[in-house]
Amino acid sequence: MNNQKQQKPTLTGQRFKTRKRDEKERFDPTQFQESIVQGLNQTGTDLEAVAKFLDASGAKLDYRRYAETLFDILVAGGMLAPGGTLSDDMTRTEFCLFRAQEDLETMQAYAQVFNKLIRRYKYLEKGFEEEIKKLLLFLKGFTESERNKLAMLTGILLANGNISASILSSLFNENLVKEGVSAAFAVKLFKSWIAEKDINSVAGSLRKVGMDNRLMELFPANKRSCEHFSKYFTDAGLKELSDFARNQQSIGARKELQKELQEMMARGDPQKEIIAYTKEEMKKSNLSEQAMISMIWTSVMSSVEWNKKEELVTEQAIKHLKQYSPLLKAFTSQGLSELSLLLKIQEYCYDNIHFMKAFQKIVVLLYKADVLSEEAILKWYTEAHLAKGKSVFLEQMKKFVEWLKNAEEESESDEEEAD
Helix, strand or coil, X not given: CCCCCCCCCCCCCCCCCCCHHHCCCCCCHHHHHHHHHHHHHHHCCCHHHHHHHHHHHCCCCCCCCCHHHHHHHHHHCCCECCCCCECCCCCCCCCCHHXXXXXXXXXXXXXXXXXXXXXXXXXXXXXXXXXXXXXXXXHHHCCHHHHHHHHHHHHHHHHCCCCCHHHHHHHHCHHHHHCCHHHHHHHHHHHHHHHHCCHHHHHHHHHHCCCCCCHHHHCCHHHCCHHHHHHHHHHCCCHHHHHHXXXXXXXXXXXXXXXXXXXXXXXXXXXXXXXXXXXXXXHHCCCCHHHHHHHHHHHHHHCCCCCCCHHHHHHHHHHHHHHHHHHHHCCCCCHHHHHHHHHHHHHHHHHCHHHHHHHHHHHHHHHHCCCCCHHHHHHHHHHHCCCCCHHHHHHHHXXXXXXXXXXXXXXXXXXXXXX
């Protein structure tokens, strides 16, 4: 028996045919550019005809593969090299965004061309957004007029929902910011965006992508203040935007302040320190005492784990608020602040069902601690209360209010006798 392994037959010199679909087509944007430029040069300035040409060409040309080249041509007339300059050795077209007339109407017509193209070829959506981000990074390579047209177009596209406001992150590029390019571009962009929609729509889009608190980043660090932002955009005719940014800044400052207050209380910092810190921050952020007392109330009530039993929570609340009454007193020097605090207490007791029966006891405690005056309590009782739990809380306060009124009348008659 032959123990030697039998050799397997081998194939030599055999040729395999490669199937067409397995062949990797060479990436050749030059040929693609030639076809698009030729078509645009033939259709000319008629944007309706341009839209039809682009629609039809999508069936013959590989838009998916050459999306960047396609958008470069439609915006700048040819393929863009890094930095935003046009490649010299390529055929280009004059029929593009950068060669168009610099006015809002023309930019709206161009926005329609992009809109139709992307609606027809949905897969271009992501590529288009990437293109806009890239173009924003290339701003220094464009002329002022080209930047203005791109800014107007971008504003219109944002208003129509063709692109997400997240593209604005490109404007926070350090070099663009440092040279003032970002802020100038943003003026034109927001003007056309607001002209198409309104400031509420702009605010909604910015919030959606977390850009509402980042607008200050359009300026260098040494100019990143609410005052500078406000003046710059107000002088440019965008007061609505500067008001929005100021409001956002204020909301941000409040959140930070509230967080710090809660941390100070959790650490058990002395109330004198908390009062001094809060007064300084209040001045810095230009906050009213009414806004401040609302925040302090929220912080005080958030700094403790409340008992779930109604009969025990009142006792716990009284003990806790007695401890913090000096802090509350420091920020109720005005009648309006006292009223704001009363409304916050009413709202809190209504929203937290275990506190429904605690309202009267809390108010009486704060009255005795000189945080709330009888004038504020009577005003709240007669006209300034909220609708939330109104009947329950007014009923709870009835006897105490009667006592206050009698005490007031007795005091007045004593004064008359003294006179």
